[in-house]
Amino acid sequence: xxxxxxxxxxxxxxxxxxxxxxxxxxxxxxxxxxxxxxxxxxxxxxxxxxxxxxxxxxxxxxxxxxxxxxxxxxxxxxxxxxxxxxxxxxxxxxxxxxxxxxxxxxxxxxxxxxxxxxxxxxxxxxxxxxxxxxxxxxxxxxxxxxxxxxxxxxxxxxxxxxxxx
Amino acid sequence: xxxxxxxxxxxxxxxxxxxxxxxxxxxxxxxxxxxxxxxxxxxxxxxxxxxxxxxxxxxxxxxxxxxxxxxxxxxxxxxxxxxxxxxxxxxxxxxxxxxxxxxxxxxxxxxxxxxxxxxxxxxxxxxxxxxxxxxxxxxxxxxxxxxxxxxxxxxxxxxxxxxxx
Numbered sequence: 001x002x003x004x005x006x007x008x009x010x011x012x013x014x015x016x017x018x019x020x021x022x023x024x025x026x027x028x029x030x031x032x033x034x035x036x037x038x039x040x041x042x043x044x045x046x047x048x049x050x051x052x053x054x055x056x057x058x059x060x061x062x063x064x065x066x067x068x069x070x071x072x073x074x075x076x077x078x079x080x081x082x083x084x085x086x087x088x089x090x091x092x093x094x095x096x097x098x099x100x101x102x103x104x105x106x107x108x109x110x111x112x113x114x115x116x117x118x119x120x121x122x123x124x125x126x127x128x129x130x131x132x133x134x135x136x137x138x139x140x141x142x143x144x145x146x147x148x149x150x151x152x153x154x155x156x157x158x159x160x161x162x163x164x165x
Numbered sequence: 166x167x168x169x170x171x172x173x174x175x176x177x178x179x180x181x182x183x184x185x186x187x188x189x190x191x192x193x194x195x196x197x198x199x200x201x202x203x204x205x206x207x208x209x210x211x212x213x214x215x216x217x218x219x220x221x222x223x224x225x226x227x228x229x230x231x232x233x234x235x236x237x238x239x240x241x242x243x244x245x246x247x248x249x250x251x252x253x254x255x256x257x258x259x260x261x262x263x264x265x266x267x268x269x270x271x272x273x274x275x276x277x278x279x280x281x282x283x284x285x286x287x288x289x290x291x292x293x294x295x296x297x298x299x300x301x302x303x304x305x306x307x308x309x310x311x312x313x314x315x316x317x318x319x320x321x322x323x324x325x326x327x328x329x330x
Binding site for chain 1: 166168169171172174175176178179183203204205206207283298299301303304307308310311312313314315316317318319322326
């Protein structure tokens with residue numbers, strides 16, 4: 001196994017595991033659970049779910065994988081705070097979009113070669129990338145892994161307490 | 166810049182940024198804030214702080230950096246749930262240990278060469294590592310980055326709400 005292949009495997013294994021963890025939590029929550037706040041006065045579960053769909057959708061753009069699938073979610077779930085927008089999609093709709101964006105994103109992710117992961121992402125220009133080669137596509141995955149873990153640590157608070165979270 | 170050096174920078178930059186984020190939150194919280202639960206019935210801030218010290222201390226062992234500095238923290242903050250152990254260190258003491266373990270860990274982290282990051286960690290044997298080269302020291306950093314982000318997403322709930330967390 002080439003070293004760049006090892007590095008890609010490390011990051012994509014983490015990405016897949018975190019997505020599975022998030023899915024497991026989501027599947028343990030009812031639509032009514034998602035209407036609750038994760039802590040008093042904080043974001044609701046449904047907002048976090050919409051936020052995750054919108055952020056993962058935006059990865060299509062950053063990774064040069066084509067157009068966003070759900071561009072309408074960016075304003076209410078990334079640019080706006082929870083409860084600032086009255087008319088949000090239903091939990092059922094967001095669950096479907098969450099499943100779909102991750103299948104679509106995975107199909108694109110799995111088609112990249114290890115060398116392509118070390119090419120520049122779309123938010124850096126070629127001149128800056130020549131000086132800062134760490135601003136590559138795999139780095140988008142690294143930062144989105146920690147973003148996913150951060151919000152998983154929050155949405156899991158809506159689950160009935162079973163263990164030491 | 167060699168490709169392994171690029172990969173190490175990606176992961177260590179993320180590690181340092183996440184530690185700074187956690188520190189910023191910790192510094193915004195009083196010792197009294199740390200006694201509060203992050204959500205009703207959930208872990209208290211002080212438990213999460215002790216948990217982070219114990220997990221980062223355990224990285225010394227996994228990364229072959231020498232003995233743990235605070236072995237007594239593992240049982241109450243990793244093997245036990247919050248409130249299961251009556252006699253915990255004070256917030257003041259844990260804040261000091263958190264600062265110290267991260268300075269100590271950083272000194273060890275910064276001394277490794279890129280090639281050394283791709284050597285095996287101590288929880289895998291040489292035979293398995295030959296077949297699974299992703300089980301290297303840098304992968305410990307990747308998983309501990311997402312662990313840190315997960316709990317940062319929780320402890321930040323103790324802060325006065327300022328923005329869209």
